[in-house]
Amino acid sequence: xxxxxxxxxxxxxxxxxxxxxxxxxxxxxxxxxxxxxxxxxxxxxxxxxxxxxxxxxxxxxxxxxxxxxxxxxxxxxxxxxxxxxxxxxxxxxxxxxxxxxxxxxxxxxxxxxxxxxxxxxxxxxxxxxxxxxxxxxxxxxxxxxxxxxxxxxxxxxxxxxxxxxxxxxxxxxxxxxxxxxxxxxxxxxxxxxxxxxxxxxxxxxxxxxxxxxxxxxxxxxxxxxxxxxxxxxxxx
Numbered sequence: 001x002x003x004x005x006x007x008x009x010x011x012x013x014x015x016x017x018x019x020x021x022x023x024x025x026x027x028x029x030x031x032x033x034x035x036x037x038x039x040x041x042x043x044x045x046x047x048x049x050x051x052x053x054x055x056x057x058x059x060x061x062x063x064x065x066x067x068x069x070x071x072x073x074x075x076x077x078x079x080x081x082x083x084x085x086x087x088x089x090x091x092x093x094x095x096x097x098x099x100x101x102x103x104x105x106x107x108x109x110x111x112x113x114x115x116x117x118x119x120x121x122x123x124x125x126x127x128x129x130x131x132x133x134x135x136x137x138x139x140x141x142x143x144x145x146x147x148x149x150x151x152x153x154x155x156x157x158x159x160x161x162x163x164x165x166x167x168x169x170x171x172x173x174x175x176x177x178x179x180x181x182x183x184x185x186x187x188x189x190x191x192x193x194x195x196x197x198x199x200x201x202x203x204x205x206x207x208x209x210x211x212x213x214x215x216x217x218x219x220x221x222x223x224x225x226x227x228x229x230x231x232x233x234x235x236x
Contacts (some may be wrong), residue, residue: 010086042122045145073097084199098157102129102162105226108167113232132222133157139218140203143211144146147203150158159199160226166191167230185231198222 022117073096106125113121124216166187173187174180199219 035097041060041192044075050215068096069096069156073100075162080158080198083201093148093154095150095154095157097134097162098129098154101157101160102126105129105160105164105167105230108164109229109233112171114234128225128229129157129160132225136218136222143214145215152203155199155202156222159195159202159223162191162194162198163188163226164221165228166227167233170233188227188231191221191230195223 072092072094074111078096099179101125106122106129109125110118110122133156135155136150136156140147140152141149147155169187170180170184173183196219203215203219
């Protein structure tokens, strides 16, 4: 057979390769097409990227972030005012509350100081609170405490709240009554006991019983120094 005959026969025969490919890809009729559509759908599905279910906090408005953080700080203030075993204060620690309380207390003490000592009083109060909480935390860690560094600083900072309230109450009472000294001492004493009680409730499980006294003593000393700063503030 010559070359012309071979070409004629080849042209008349169906191209099984093309038909097979069309069936596999869903271009043919019948079940082959359905199967091809399913395969293509599966292929397209496997390449699709699922959307993130939870919204990212980096994309939320600033006002929403501030509102959420403010509510979190106020909630932790309530934990200190009504001390209970709240693991959330330790689990979801933050330093916004301690920073706000530290600055507020320093500003309160500064406002009643003499003009030539205002900067010294503000700096001294700020340094005592920050350095004192760090030293107490390091002491707890050296004694084998279970809390992390920032968890302990968070608890110590939030438990300054009674001292801030005592400074505000003493400042208000001094303007309306002559019995300032007695009320001032009572308010500061209650604030000191409250701070120690609240901090002990949060930190009591972080140490073994044999070393609990060595952990509580620096905490008592720390809050006693802060109470002394509030106690010696002059009458406004």
